[in-house]
Amino acid sequence: xxxxxxxxxxxxxxxxxxxxxxxxxxxxxxxxxxxxxxxxxxxxxxxxxxxxxxxxxxxxxxxxxxxxxxxxxxxxxxxxxxxxxxxxxxxxxxxxxxxxxxxxxxxxxxxxxxxxxxxxxxxxxxxxxxxxxxxxxxxxxxxxxxxxxxxxxxxxxxxxxxxxxxxxxxxxxxxxxxxxxxxxxxxxxxxxxxxxxxxxxxxxxxxxxxxxxxxxxxxxxxxxxxxxxxxxxxxxxxxxxxxxxxxxxxxxxxxxxxxxxxxxxxxxxxxxxxxxxxxxxxxxxxxxxxxxxxxxxxxxxxxxxxxxxxxxxxxxxxxxxxxxxxxxxxxxx
Ligand SMILES: NC(=O)c1ccc[n+]([C@@H]2O[C@H](COP(=O)([O-])OP(=O)(O)OC[C@H]3O[C@@H](n4cnc5c(N)ncnc54)[C@H](OP(=O)(O)O)[C@@H]3O)[C@@H](O)[C@H]2O)c1
Numbered sequence: 001x002x003x004x005x006x007x008x009x010x011x012x013x014x015x016x017x018x019x020x021x022x023x024x025x026x027x028x029x030x031x032x033x034x035x036x037x038x039x040x041x042x043x044x045x046x047x048x049x050x051x052x053x054x055x056x057x058x059x060x061x062x063x064x065x066x067x068x069x070x071x072x073x074x075x076x077x078x079x080x081x082x083x084x085x086x087x088x089x090x091x092x093x094x095x096x097x098x099x100x101x102x103x104x105x106x107x108x109x110x111x112x113x114x115x116x117x118x119x120x121x122x123x124x125x126x127x128x129x130x131x132x133x134x135x136x137x138x139x140x141x142x143x144x145x146x147x148x149x150x151x152x153x154x155x156x157x158x159x160x161x162x163x164x165x166x167x168x169x170x171x172x173x174x175x176x177x178x179x180x181x182x183x184x185x186x187x188x189x190x191x192x193x194x195x196x197x198x199x200x201x202x203x204x205x206x207x208x209x210x211x212x213x214x215x216x217x218x219x220x221x222x223x224x225x226x227x228x229x230x231x232x233x234x235x236x237x238x239x240x241x242x243x244x245x246x247x248x249x250x251x252x253x254x255x256x257x258x259x260x261x262x263x264x265x266x267x268x269x270x271x272x273x274x275x276x277x278x279x280x281x282x283x284x285x286x287x288x289x290x291x292x293x294x295x296x297x298x299x300x301x302x303x304x305x306x307x308x309x310x311x312x313x314x315x316x317x318x319x320x321x322x323x324x325x326x327x328x329x330x331x332x333x
Contacts, residue, residue: 004059140291143173
């Protein structure tokens, strides 16, 4: 069968290769992959920035949707013909994240899902909401679950103000979830066109972080000088100081990404304002299932920027790298 591989670090090396046909062991299922979505992490993996010591060749990507075509001994909760997504971490069913679960992430420590067929754990798949296509469902495992975890774990955003950064995969899902959960949404982007799209989707106000670099002040102004209740922080060290300035006393920062580079961080405002900074590593299968119930209830449709065929998957990586996208980039089988 055909699979995408990273034979050496660098997008120029990405290739399609022949791989042995996978079979299901006890407690496992074989999924015929119909679509895969890309995440910023996949770019970092392919460039060698995620883990420079990662053994190669590696099959990239964590997010797939497809149909179960075989089940191994002892499998009871999944059957042939089921439409499923893989979970980002194959061994995080629920509760707190453990070290072992963190090591079960697809497309990182383990081979990923950009292949015609993949073997997943019975407990490492979730049913796809009925109203979603395979391409739409393939966008869910990393970006959507991360956004859901950031907004809902030990926090109720209803009636609160949430600040989102940029219009990539995580942030556009966060916009859709925050609005359907009853929050007010402020959003930043480096593009006025993308801001206009975010406002059309229900964001309450937006600002261009390139032309308004002190967007933290803008966010405080939008909240009568108080500050926002929650920041979904995807920039990392390059944006964290401003995120802490933008948040209210006793507010929260969900720490997710590393897009903006940068080094150093001033911890003083965190303690002076009693801010909770909570690290997010995608989310568990239980979170994925809860999110899918919300997606079904509100008939939410993921925003797909562009779909590429498998033989052009390297172009999909370059499209993501160019950062012109709004929402998710998908590879179709
Ligand atoms: N911790 C986790 O579990 C987890 C899970 C998923 C993702 N992540 C991380 O979260 C980040 C976002 O991931 P993604 O997959 O959503 O990425 P993505 O789809 O590639 O999103 C990139 C977008 O982010 C925006 N952006 C870039 N630099 C920015 C900056 N300095 N300030 C504000 N926005 C900026 C840009 O949007 P505009 O063009 O609108 O400005 C850009 O198009 C990445 O660092 C990724 O590694 C972490």
